[in-house]
Amino acid sequence: MSEPLLSADAWTDRLFSDGWVKPSGGVIAVQEPATETVLTQVGRADRSDVARAAASAKAAQPAWAALTADARQAILLRAADLLVEHAPDLAPWIMRESGSVAAKAAVELEHAAGFVRQAGAMATEAAGLVLPSSPGKTSIARRVPLGVVAVISPFNFPLVLSIRAVAPALATGNAVVLKPDPRTPISGGFLIARVFEAAGLPAGLLHVLPGDAEAGDALCRDPNIAMVAFTGSTGAGRKVGEVAGAHLKKVALELGGKNPLIILDDADPDVAASNAAWGAWLHQGQVCMTAGRLLVQRGIHDAVVERLAAKAGHLPVGDPMRGDVALGPLISRGQLDRVHAIVSDTVADGARLVAGGTHKGLCYAPTVLTGVAPGMRAFEEEIFGPIAAVTVFDDLDEAARLANDGPYGLSAGIISGSVGRAMTLGAKLEVGHLHINDQTVDAGPHSPFGGMKASGNGTRISGPANLDEFTTWRWETVKAAATAYPF
Template sequence: MEAPLLSADQWAERLFSDGWRVAQGGVIEVLEPATETVLTCVGRADRSDVARAAASARAAQPAWAALTADARQKVLLRAADLLEQHTADLAPWIMRESGSVGGKAAVELEHAAGFVRQAGVMATEAAGLVLPAAPGKTSIARRVPLGVVAVISPFNFPLVLSIRAVAPALAAGNAVVLKPDPRTPISGGFLIARVFEAAGLPEGLLHVLPGDAEAGDALCRDPNIAMIAFTGSTGAGRKVGEVAGAHLKKVSLELGGKNPLIILDDADPDVAASNAAWGAWLHQGQICMTAGRLLVQRGIHDAVVERLVAKAAHLPAGDPMSGNVALGPLISRGQFERVQAIVSDTVAAGAHLAAGGTYQGLCYAPTVLTGVTPGMRAFDEEIFGPVAAITVFDDLDEAAHLANLGEYGLAAGIITGSVGRGMELGKALEVGHLHINDATLDAGPHAPFGGMKASGNGTRISGPANLDEFTTWRWETVKVAATAYPF
């Protein structure tokens, strides 16, 4: 039987930087949210750990960039194979560390392998243009690596939201320093380190540094780092953009969302309720693309609510490792308290608690709020919890107005019996992703991902966006022989 890729003995109180080494910043206790007990301990990176890793990455990067594209591609494709071959022993770490149910962990591993394969394809794509030039002169625009890319990733889809940046950055010839969320350093970091280590990635090209805000700030300031790729909250993203921008780094920010799922009155109420439940409750609502606003046209409102309440009653929340549950725990006690406060404050403001609002430990039951209006917390704020907040509307102009309220602009879905009607409404929505007759939860290796307004800084990641994101243009000219100028 093949040995598992992950062993806690490797990383105990350590980080990954030219091998497994003791961190200078101390130790992080990683809690299992379902039990709120210590799952493992890892090293905590401080500023000195970041400085050492960034310098090592910069020293290693030129040799990696000088390899043929085929050589880099082979490493990436081997890494994708390993993710698929070791799903059975990798999935439990995602489940225990992030609170994922088994199906979500399996899909995350499948998508992660897809992102790595897509990056492998990107490694061998054409990366330049021949430009107009005078006779006897060749003019080329070439995409070249940035150097060292720092990736700062969140807890909710820790593997995918790390590897979707790590893999294309490496494919383009960069080195990477990855800071996973300190709550999910294994599935968001060390799993990736082990996969690429086993795939033959040369030493020094990938560093994994679990840490808190100190490590993130150090990455944004370090002179050896050329780019910050950040995924997380809008508040934290603003701080990252401010510090990194002051140091003239390229910055990619993929931030929060308050995504509308608009259900028109010509939709099938059963299908509409299914999309609403999936969009609002998958992974406990802890997804940036979660359907944070369910906008339901008046004529179908009661039918959708009835079906959604029935679904809530039959979707159990509990420890993903204990059996067949639909929802796992929220990531932390702090996040639980935030969700509970938003629900309580919204009900106090006049909304109706139609289902849920109950909990056991950090496992929060799927919840339905009706009568939610602008100004209520459940309408205005990104909840990151399993709360379906329903707002009624009368016509398409009102739907577009409600959908566009607020600072976010990530994703939107429209459920309708008329594609033309849905597409016409979609033109008015200020979002980076639009899905007609689908939930707001949609992403993959081949699609450019990113939002408008406070959901991002206009950058995109994945698919055709990756080459632009993780390289820069260099203009090169060649003349057969040097010629004299008037001076």
Template sequence: MSAPKSHLLSQVIESECVFNGDWVPASGPLQSIIEPATGERLMRCATADTADIAKASRDAALAQPAWAALGPRQRAAIFRKAADVAEQSFDELALYVARETGAALFKGQHEVREAIVLLHQAAGLLSQAHGVVLPSEAGRLSYARRQPHGVVGVISPFNFPLVLSMRSVAPALAAGNAVVLKPDPQTPVSGGFLIARLFEAAGLPKGLLQVLPGAADAGEALCRDPNVRMIAFTGSTGAGRKVAEVAGRNLKKVALELGGKNPLIILEDADLDLAARNAAWGAWLHQGQICMATGLILAHESIAAELTRKLVEKAQAMTFGNAAREEAAMGPLINQRQLQRVHDIVSDTVRAGARLEAGGDHDRLFYQATVLSGVKPGMRAFDEEVFGPVATVVSFATDEEAIELANRTEYGLAAAIISPSVGRAMAIGERLQCGMLHINDQTVADECVNPFGGRGASGNGGSVGGPADWDEYTQWQWVTVKDTAPVYPF
């Protein structure tokens, strides 16, 4: 099975280059990009080193002022053109994203659809007001306007690489910045080169978007580089702490979207069939490799056993294999290291006294849909983000206990509550420490137009997306204007 090669992808797959407006060789070694489901090599990718990052950042800084000075309608047209190009190559792009990420085809299709939405959202930013007139004394015009940072460094992960890169790249460019994008080296096309090709085809001026896959040293160089004024990072909490430390020492703005241990509270009056479907979707979608994945299923003690039984039935019916070719419901985990971590968490939790109700085994990188019950605080599956297909069931007796269990975490990304008693569910939700709250849904949700972000170990309190993008990718400049300078007493 060879990699799909559309007019958009063929140059990327065959070039073994990085992108700076042109396709050029990088200084780092070539690495093979392997399809997780088959073990087949999709392409060989050039990797960037610290020298490449330094040059890319300098070039981006030189290109940025002319872009910021370009009229908003001219900039917006480029985003709409990029969206059109993505629409025209939708099927090829969706299949490639699914293959490179080890995902089901519908997940690849979802990423391409959302990337198109993000491009249109970026175009729409440019028709919005870019400032406000402020009250001031007579004879003085006082206003505040949004100014681009200059160069924004974007570091994106492997799990939803197209969406999680594009949601920073597109609004950052729209706001007048240049961008240096370092996608995860496991998904360089989905997270980087595909975006480069879309903007190249749309006529983005050269130098404004630099795409350089690389290892941790390249990411650290981006955080240190004096030409880069902001870092937008999506990834694990551990890596996010390192990014924040290095970028903070260099006085950069940092936007962190990190991990989560997201609770789904199911009250005793919930429809159990619906609740089980929501819990399974939230826990096992994309093999649980989602920051918003349902990490804790908190079920009232009167329904916990029956809910667990329904989840076991669903787990036993789940198929795994090459989901990109629609041969199974679930695909593989991204690599052996992640699989081993998931298995260790499950095994350690069972040894600590939890019950393995279903799953808990694997074939190559394919980890079975797993159900754990009897999980308590202090067990790894309760305390840690698993990032694998593990449904962790915890029982509670009262609403107060549910709230306490849901908040017993360093994370604070998403939370959800299922109950026909909407008022009761909203009262519980008011007390949950989370950046996103869903009543009568599971925890995995994003519509691109909403502020997306968490608190605590899930991020540094900011949000990206929708109305939050102006706040993240620009800074305020206050301007006053008078006809003549005043006569001060000195």
């Protein structure tokens, strides 16, 4: 393996924008959640930094789009190889910044390389159609780049949720301005900058600007930016959509979820509890696809809850850098306080705390609540914490009503001994992803990802959706020679 890609000397107090530069907006102290100490310090982008980056990207983009698809593909595939080659050096940054356990960081790097390879492959796909036309005239619908794409990404899967938009945007001939979450600027941004820099991406095509709401607002308003791809909370997504839409930009919003995992009474309780635990507690529940509602049919309810509680009592929780743990810390003190308040309020409203409900530092114990009903916070709100909120139901119609209750529509899973029974129920669910005999957390480079209702604005990302997302149609006609018209 070659020299490490990441060095704090490169990014300390800096942004990546035509090289490593000093910001106008000051600096950000990045906290390590497990220790609540400062991990590193990076530049903070303000409006002037965004304006300079967007102008530079706009200037660099035409030459990039004019390159052959093979040339763009070669850079992307080299970047994917570098992600694999340097994974042992990159994984600790994901772990320390986002509180990821080692296995999650490894999977995130593996998936990130897959997203880049998928983007590299699409660079050489057919990008147009020959349309019907009159004799002597050729009519073509061609897919062309948008220009400059802004990517605003969250903290929870910082590498994947950034690179899954950055890579296909570049592959289709766009330039990119990336604003990673200021809590994860290395694994969500500078890591990507270094990988593409080392892979030979020409200067000016990728800018990484950690920043707060000011930088995000500037991206949504800047006249040099044609599209904003946002992943994050529904509340923040509404603001992005409002501002970017007012400036007539294309907007892709991948937002929150309150995802039902429905367990029917013909399921194996051990397998069902395993799926429920994974879906509810993976990465401390800080996943948009987390199983936020465990809907369990009455005949199997007690058996599943008993097994869930046993798992909660045995899963180790702690600093991922100091031991082999199943759950790491929540991202911040504010998030921990919110999670604990939701648990406390839900219990006060009549739910029963079966396991967990405690924390040490920012590490919250895997928690099981039963008797959770509509109107309670644990039923209604996206928690982003390791909370298994169990609601009992009696028949499939009730399960569908409970699953569809609320604004979200991202993912759903159904566990059943009968695939036909599960599919009958699944047809009634208002979600963008449906997983029969699986839990709710699933995504990959080849699958179009996005939700319904308040989980998104109808756009999709990844796999066959990427060409739709990051290009636009241009109609072209060609005649062998110009002909006169009646005027």
